[in-house]
Amino acid sequence: MAGLVFYCRPGFENDTANEVQEKATEQGIHGYVQAKPNEGYITFNCHQASDADVLARGLKLDELIFARQLVCFTAFVENMDVKDRIDPIVGQLDDFPECGDLIVESADSNSGRELVKFCRQFTVPLRNALRKSRHLCGFENEMQPVMHVFFVKTDAAYIGYSYRENSSPYLQGILRLRSPSEAPSRSTLKLDEAFRVLLPEEQKEQQFSGAHAVDLGACPGGWTYQLVRRGMFVQAVDNGAMATELMESGQVQHYAEDGFKFAPKKKNVEWLVCDMIEKPHRVAKLMAEWFEKKWCHQAIFNLKLPMKQRYQCVLECLEIIDDILSSKSMNYQYRVKQLYHDRDEVTVYLWRCRKAK
Numbered sequence: 001m002a003g004l005v006f007y008c009r010p011g012f013e014n015d016t017a018n019e020v021q022e023k024a025t026e027q028g029i030h031g032y033v034q035a036k037p038n039e040g041y042i043t044f045n046c047h048q049a050s051d052a053d054v055l056a057r058g059l060k061l062d063e064l065i066f067a068r069q070l071v072c073f074t075a076f077v078e079n080m081d082v083k084d085r086i087d088p089i090v091g092q093l094d095d096f097p098e099c100g101d102l103i104v105e106s107a108d109s110n111s112g113r114e115l116v117k118f119c120r121q122f123t124v125p126l127r128n129a130l131r132k133s134r135h136l137c138g139f140e141n142e143m144q145p146v147m148h149v150f151f152v153k154t155d156a157a158y159i160g161y162s163y164r165e166n167s168s169p170y171l172q173g174i175l176r177l178r179s180p181s182e183a184p185s186r187s188t189l190k191l192d193e194a195f196r197v198l199l200p201e202e203q204k205e206q207q208f209s210g211a212h213a214v215d216l217g218a219c220p221g222g223w224t225y226q227l228v229r230r231g232m233f234v235q236a237v238d239n240g241a242m243a244t245e246l247m248e249s250g251q252v253q254h255y256a257e258d259g260f261k262f263a264p265k266k267k268n269v270e271w272l273v274c275d276m277i278e279k280p281h282r283v284a285k286l287m288a289e290w291f292e293k294k295w296c297h298q299a300i301f302n303l304k305l306p307m308k309q310r311y312q313c314v315l316e317c318l319e320i321i322d323d324i325l326s327s328k329s330m331n332y333q334y335r336v337k338q339l340y341h342d343r344d345e346v347t348v349y350l351w352r353c354r355k356a357k
């Protein structure tokens, strides 16, 4: 038995399954998905065991919308004696690559949450045993894959590994951020996470300070707050009221206007961000039009997905963007992800690039 486990937000198992099945087929790899509602993970079971490793390298986590983590599993151990869960796990590792680190974790679901404390406590004794049996390097080695033991029940776990260059470095694939007490809303975490997770490494190096930004649907100002704290000057567009402290920063101008009709006053906008609660197709079209008119260079926006066929809807939105921008022969790229701080929505980072696509 071999395949991949994908962690996702509980409730999004179907979307993750549809996406993974489609991407695996594109890679010519055949298997079947197992997914149960609200479990916070799905598995893709390969018909040929050797395909699991091929998929773990070929399917890029950065390009998956709904998956938070991707682990190649080689075994599923069930009915373990809870007095000794180490031996049955070590007994499954005959053809396992030598790993540089170990993560013991569970899903971000109701049942998974009950296992968190156990996983934390179990890590040290398991790590010691794996070092002794030489399945784990004697020190943390960043050149080697990371071993994952993913508990789904107290006596059942998937045993697998991930490649560092194609996995999330965070426990459960989740970057946990603390909401700054002075931020006007908890939505602030969505944009903070987007900047930290969606931007490719080279884009993270860019100079934010002094850049001009537009925030469509800005009130009360959680996203504007993230732009301001990065030193940007923000045109905040919304009919609602902005938090007073943000306005006192001197970096924000408030426009009580319709975000669909707003046009920037000067051609100096680097960043467009948008968190308007609106139909996703409409938002996608608006974002593409800003790029078409060369009103901004980079954008981060949310697509709200209250419907059932969420994966299909995101694909339609991306098609709208592709149609508009490729008809103008624009060089652009995007990354789309359901972030940890997103709810029924995904976040898109869209940027104009200098090199040909």
Ligand SMILES: C[S@@+](CC[C@H](N)C(=O)[O-])C[C@H]1O[C@@H](n2cnc3c(N)ncnc32)[C@H](O)[C@@H]1O
Pocket: 184, 185, 186, 187, 188, 216, 217, 218, 219, 220, 221, 222, 223, 224, 237, 238, 239, 240, 257, 258, 259, 260, 275, 276, 277, 278
């Ligand atoms: C989810 S809230 C934004 C929260 C904000 N990003 C934050 O972090 O505080 C959505 C906002 O979009 C605004 N909005 C919805 N439709 C809009 C439109 N057509 N033009 C401007 N703002 C709009 C609403 O007034 C609301 O304040």
